[in-house]
Amino acid sequence: MLKPSRLDHVALAVTDVPAAVRWWTEHFACRVKYADATWAQLDFENTSLALVTEGQHPLHLGFLVPDASAYGKAQTHRDGTKSVYAQAPGGAIEYVERPTTSSP
Amino acid sequence: MLKPSRLDHVALAVTDVPAAVRWWTEHFACRVKYADATWAQLDFENTSLALVTEGQHPLHLGFLVPDASAYGKAQTHRDGTKSVYAQAPGGAIEYVERPTTSSP
Numbered sequence: 001m002l003k004p005s006r007l008d009h010v011a012l013a014v015t016d017v018p019a020a021v022r023w024w025t026e027h028f029a030c031r032v033k034y035a036d037a038t039w040a041q042l043d044f045e046n047t048s049l050a051l052v053t054e055g056q057h058p059l060h061l062g063f064l065v066p067d068a069s070a071y072g073k074a075q076t077h078r079d080g081t082k083s084v085y086a087q088a089p090g091g092a093i094e095y096v097e098r099p100t101t102s103s104p
Numbered sequence: 105m106l107k108p109s110r111l112d113h114v115a116l117a118v119t120d121v122p123a124a125v126r127w128w129t130e131h132f133a134c135r136v137k138y139a140d141a142t143w144a145q146l147d148f149e150n151t152s153l154a155l156v157t158e159g160q161h162p163l164h165l166g167f168l169v170p171d172a173s174a175y176g177k178a179q180t181h182r183d184g185t186k187s188v189y190a191q192a193p194g195g196a197i198e199y200v201e202r203p204t205t206s207s208p
Contacts, residue, residue: 012194089124090116
């Protein structure tokens with residue numbers, strides 16, 4: 001199995017997602033890829049930050065993989081990604097498979 | 105002040121740093137930049153993971169900045185970085201200034 005090497009995102013739990021989006025965009029040069037009342041994705045230069053409401057997903061590090069199902073039973077998320085959560089020394093991780101985009 | 109955009113590292117607290125280094129290098133394609141009994145830095149494709157012993161530094165996200173002192177009173181670390189810790193919605197962050205390397 002190919003060993004992942006790219007940190008796709010870090011997910012942080014916040015009490016108020018819209019307020020957190022305002023704070024992060026005010027202090028950091030990041031682009032709001034998606035935001036609603038319960039979830040936001042901020043794209044930074046080299047990775048992304050996911051802001052989620054507390055209790056939805058624990059804090060975790062998501063690593064990009066070509067095939068999430070190679071790591072267990074994959075769940076499909078509303079943004080089209082498939083993933084498997086696992087436990088690593090130091091915290092939770094997520095093996096993330098992004099939807100394939102067709103080549104030009 | 106320039107808004108940071110690059111995630112320099114994510115720091116995770118672990119109970120046993122050498123055992124954690126073994127686990128992470130077994131499961132991920134990452135390079136051990138530094139490792140001792142209390143601290144390790146693993147370089148991934150697009151960012152780094154710092155493994156620290158519990159209680160040393162809380163879990164945090166470190167963002168690269170040109171001048172850490174612009175964010176408060178900077179402390180100098182044993183790896184030559186200077187940084188300022190702060191609180192963000194979702195958790196602790198660190199504004200990290202890397203030592204300047206001379207151009208070739």
